[in-house]
Amino acid sequence: MALNCKITGMNWKWIINFEDIHWKANQSSKKIHAETILARNGTGKTTTLLLLQHLFANEELSEDLLERVKYRGLLSTKEIKKIDGVPEFSVDIKIGTKTWTLGYKFDNKFSTATIFTQAPEGYYDSYEMHAEFSTAFENNHELTKLLFFDTQGAGSDGRRMNKKTIDETMKILANIKVLDHARETYIPDFIEAERKKSDKKGSETEKKLAEQAMKRCKSTIKQLNEKLKKAEEDLGSKREQLDKVKENIKGAHDNSKFRDAFKETELLLLKARNKVKGTTKELLNALMDPANLSSKLWRPVQDYYQQLSKSRIPTAIASEYLSSVLYEGECICGNEIHGKEEKNIKERMNKSMGLAILSEVYIMKDKVKDSKVTSDISLLGSRLETERTARDKLETKLARLEGQLGKKERKTLDELGKSQQRLEDLISELEDNIEMYSCNAMGKIRSNKKVWLERSMTIGGDTASKPEYIGECKNIYWLKQIKNNLDKKLSSIAGIEDLSNAGEAITDVFEAVEIEVLAHIQNQVITESTKHLAKYNMQNELRIHSLSNGLACVDANGNVQKGFSTGEELAIVFSFISALSKVTELSVPMIVDNPTKGADPSKLRGIQDSLQGFNHQLILFIYATERNTLPSYFNKKNVNPCTLMRENEKMDGTDGKKRGRYKINYDWKTFDNYHPPTKEGV
Amino acid sequence: MNMQLDDVVKKAVEAHCKERKYSPKLTKLMIDLTKKYRSEGNLSSGDLGSYLKRIEKALKKEKKGA
Numbered sequence: 001m002a003l004n005c006k007i008t009g010m011n012w013k014w015i016i017n018f019e020d021i022h023w024k025a026n027q028s029s030k031k032i033h034a035e036t037i038l039a040r041n042g043t044g045k046t047t048t049l050l051l052l053q054h055l056f057a058n059e060e061l062s063e064d065l066l067e068r069v070k071y072r073g074l075l076s077t078k079e080i081k082k083i084d085g086v087p088e089f090s091v092d093i094k095i096g097t098k099t100w101t102l103g104y105k106f107d108n109k110f111s112t113a114t115i116f117t118q119a120p121e122g123y124y125d126s127y128e129m130h131a132e133f134s135t136a137f138e139n140n141h142e143l144t145k146l147l148f149f150d151t152q153g154a155g156s157d158g159r160r161m162n163k164k165t166i167d168e169t170m171k172i173l174a175n176i177k178v179l180d181h182a183r184e185t186y187i188p189d190f191i192e193a194e195r196k197k198s199d200k201k202g203s204e205t206e207k208k209l210a211e212q213a214m215k216r217c218k219s220t221i222k223q224l225n226e227k228l229k230k231a232e233e234d235l236g237s238k239r240e241q242l243d244k245v246k247e248n249i250k251g252a253h254d255n256s257k258f259r260d261a262f263k264e265t266e267l268l269l270l271k272a273r274n275k276v277k278g279t280t281k282e283l284l285n286a287l288m289d290p291a292n293l294s295s296k297l298w299r300p301v302q303d304y305y306q307q308l309s310k311s312r313i314p315t316a317i318a319s320e321y322l323s324s325v326l327y328e329g330e331c332i333c334g335n336e337i338h339g340k341e342e343k344n345i346k347e348r349m350n351k352s353m354g355l356a357i358l359s360e361v362y363i364m365k366d367k368v369k370d371s372k373v374t375s376d377i378s379l380l381g382s383r384l385e386t387e388r389t390a391r392d393k394l395e396t397k398l399a400r401l402e403g404q405l406g407k408k409e410r411k412t413l414d415e416l417g418k419s420q421q422r423l424e425d426l427i428s429e430l431e432d433n434i435e436m437y438s439c440n441a442m443g444k445i446r447s448n449k450k451v452w453l454e455r456s457m458t459i460g461g462d463t464a465s466k467p468e469y470i471g472e473c474k475n476i477y478w479l480k481q482i483k484n485n486l487d488k489k490l491s492s493i494a495g496i497e498d499l500s501n502a503g504e505a506i507t508d509v510f511e512a513v514e515i516e517v518l519a520h521i522q523n524q525v526i527t528e529s530t531k532h533l534a535k536y537n538m539q540n541e542l543r544i545h546s547l548s549n550g551l552a553c554v555d556a557n558g559n560v561q562k563g564f565s566t567g568e569e570l571a572i573v574f575s576f577i578s579a580l581s582k583v584t585e586l587s588v589p590m591i592v593d594n595p596t597k598g599a600d601p602s603k604l605r606g607i608q609d610s611l612q613g614f615n616h617q618l619i620l621f622i623y624a625t626e627r628n629t630l631p632s633y634f635n636k637k638n639v640n641p642c643t644l645m646r647e648n649e650k651m652d653g654t655d656g657k658k659r660g661r662y663k664i665n666y667d668w669k670t671f672d673n674y675h676p677p678t679k680e681g682v
Numbered sequence: 683m684n685m686q687l688d689d690v691v692k693k694a695v696e697a698h699c700k701e702r703k704y705s706p707k708l709t710k711l712m713i714d715l716t717k718k719y720r721s722e723g724n725l726s727s728g729d730l731g732s733y734l735k736r737i738e739k740a741l742k743k744e745k746k747g748a
Contacts (some may be wrong), residue, residue: 135723174687175720181718190730502738509698509712516694517687584687
């Protein structure tokens, strides 16, 4: 792919709070690859980030986002009466040696946004980017969300790096997504078109029934895809709402007279919950190892395998070996094999195991024979009990503290608590539904057959063919199996069975390629990212452990870590992007909005290390107080400065009689001395 | 194009075709088709049809030979 791109400019025209400003990269130093754009809270930095996420992916803007983009600025102070130009947002992107400008033009009511491209060869009212740029970014909102990083949702169970995002990003960047499209859409569509053209062989009734089933199958797949998309969107918004509710609960605690007691109890509770989680996992692992069963139960199993080892296994011969003896026609003793010997060997073959099973049995008997107790289950059980009691006590303490608050505060917290519970229930329901629609592990699908498949799976485990039974299916993967079988049936009726087989052969090849390439990239990225993460000096030696089910990290002790701090998540995303960039020969910019917002002071060092360790272009959107949280980072050695402020605004953020338009400053003096109030306002 | 990834793709096609005991001719067709999709993004109906017909023919021939 070898894409090398960089953002060289950003232009805001009559949107959010900006009148007409043009930002350019590298105004202070050409060598430094990190840019910092400082503006007061509420000016439109996050909205800009959202616009960039959509713009790079060529996505339509939602009504909510268009509302956010609407120009308010000097209209809100009546300093101007109407906007003075066409509202627009655009980015200058240098790819190789040439520059493209990609942007949105808005109508004056901000009800629509039209994408445009100023390419080196001309202007287009559409997304006409460099081919390799389009391959990487177009329709890849998951990647743009990863690259243009809003720290607001960071640290939330690493959900930003889920399986779908990671797999889709890797598939697109490795240029194998196209094979996925081919086997899912292009090839089946072609065969269907051929079927329609061909002279039929089967009966009219047979064809009609199969076509009705296919129609139902396709419409059910479409419905489930829509439901899945909706559930995923709802899940995202409910999780955001839940984060907000939790933040509000924390805010209510922080603003109360028991602030310190709340803080201390919350911290202890967090630790206690983590301990319970860790020990539960340890206990589960110990229970899964049969060697930890009581010797009364496990000893007889070991004895049995020892007996098996002595008396049965040594005499067992793999059926493949007997088969080859038979094929050679000569016994190992040198005698020729005739009728009687052949009959004996065949009888023995029927009683023998295959080589694969036999070798498994050999391994198993050794494992059982040598198994040793790894954990004391009863000790783990009592440890868990103690930890649970400690956690429950802290939860009671927290509830008591809340009970001591004033009536109004209690009422607020009570309402927030109810909202939290309601949202958690909704999230759990949405997660269950998403799994039901999208699971593709056949074992799991079968075990949920009753609810997920109903009569779309026959008693014998085959795909149903009656339309009404197919309509009962709630799993997309199973519906695709039904569709495959119906495809074969229809192709056979149409007399194009061989063409359909050719399509299937290609589909199998493409699927094998996708699996192999994904596994290769996962391994490479894990190796590379481990090197990168080492630079970030992570406190608990966090490293990427697996990418097969989204991004999973383990700490130095090998414990899987689900939630991350902002600094950790930044470091992980930086490492992932750096590693992926190397493996796929890609250099892309990253933008981080409010890198230190809400970060615990103890984590600031980690964030600073993350920022310093990133070697591609980095653009940071910050507000003034963030500059002070990382004083040894925001300096001439690391970043190019930029300050957005109004023409008549003083360094303390107070306005002159006329506020004036937004302007851009690239000097260090303004960057270092601009101290507007922290509250939102423009 | 990333040379290392191109190589992984080629090897994956070859391994799959070997497992299925496809002939070198059919394997080459599969490699070409994969390469074409990866470099062009999509194929015209005519191109896809031509590959499908050639693969259909090769598969039939191999089935007869087996």
